[in-house]
Amino acid sequence: MGALITFQDVCKYYHMGDSTVTAADHIxxxxxxxxxxxxxxxxxxxxxxxxxxxxxxxxxxxxxxLLDGQDVGRMNKNQLAEVRNELLGFIFQQYNLLxxxxxxxxxxxxxxxxxxxxxxxxxxxxxxxxxxxxxxKWRHRPMELSGxxxxxxxxxxxxxxxxxxxxxxxxxxxxxxxxxxxxxxxxQDLHSQGHTVVLITHDNSIAVQAQRIIRLEDGRVVYDGxxxxxxxxxxxxxxxxxxxGDT
Numbered sequence: 001m002g003a004l005i006t007f008q009d010v011c012k013y014y015h016m017g018d019s020t021v022t023a024a025d026h027i028x029x030x031x032x033x034x035x036x037x038x039x040x041x042x043x044x045x046x047x048x049x050x051x052x053x054x055x056x057x058x059x060x061x062x063x064x065x066l067l068d069g070q071d072v073g074r075m076n077k078n079q080l081a082e083v084r085n086e087l088l089g090f091i092f093q094q095y096n097l098l099x100x101x102x103x104x105x106x107x108x109x110x111x112x113x114x115x116x117x118x119x120x121x122x123x124x125x126x127x128x129x130x131x132x133x134x135x136x137k138w139r140h141r142p143m144e145l146s147g148x149x150x151x152x153x154x155x156x157x158x159x160x161x162x163x164x165x166x167x168x169x170x171x172x173x174x175x176x177x178x179x180x181x182x183x184x185x186x187x188q189d190l191h192s193q194g195h196t197v198v199l200i201t202h203d204n205s206i207a208v209q210a211q212r213i214i215r216l217e218d219g220r221v222v223y224d225g226x227x228x229x230x231x232x233x234x235x236x237x238x239x240x241x242x243x244x245g246d247t
Contacts, residue, residue, distance in 0.1 A: 003032055004164060005066070006030050006031075006065070007027050010027045010064070023046050026063065028063075036188070038206070038210035041216035055167050085114050087165060088164070088166075089163035090168075095150045096154065098142075104129065107129060108122070110157060129156050132186065151172075152183075168200065208228070
């Protein structure tokens with residue numbers, strides 16, 4: 001089976017005045033369909049840059065990013081938007097729900113952009129809310145829910161487009177520990193159902209819930225392997241330190 005996500009020597013440079021900042025420095029990895037992978041690193045490690053590139057919100061300065069065999073770096077803005085809508089489902093730290101819409105309407109939003117008929121939108125949005133345990137609350141507005149419930153709505157919104165990749169950016173960052181564990185459990189359930197999940201986090205205790213960890217430091221991959229391995233939570237440059245020191 002070919003890789004769903006492929007980074008081949010991906011570099012990303014940002015020009016700030018007379019200086020150039022290297023946010024990604026020849027990053028290479030592959031993520032296969034059905035994997036649950038965490039990309040983990042402290043602030044400035046390059047994980048947000050990787051997320052933006054995986055999510056087709058940015059393109060590499062050098063190297064190649066293939067999403068389901070398509071070369072994202074060669075796409076224009078309209079093509080990038082189309083790929084985002086068709087292949088990617090996003091889960092954000094702050095939920096990004098529209099306060100004036102009810103839950104059903106919030107979940108429908110990606111399908112509206114995709115040109116799906118009203119009847120099918122409603123059916124799929126109802127099914128997605130049922131999947132996250134909120135089918136009976138579809139008339140509610142976001143502010144009538146707890147933070148954990150709002151994050152469930154964002155998961156439903158990510159699922160409704162039937163994406164190839166679910167991209168979760170610090171999905172537990174705004175939640176208490178118990179609710180965060182529930183959200184992580186949902187991501188693990190989605191993985192067990194065959195979904196490809198890419199989790200972006202700074203937190204080792206979150207990352208180890210994935211199947212595989214790709215750890216970044218200074219824009220480079222310093223670990224890529226099983227989440228359960230002892231070295232998964234220890235950065236190579238800081239051997240002997242307990243995992244979590246970069247959070």
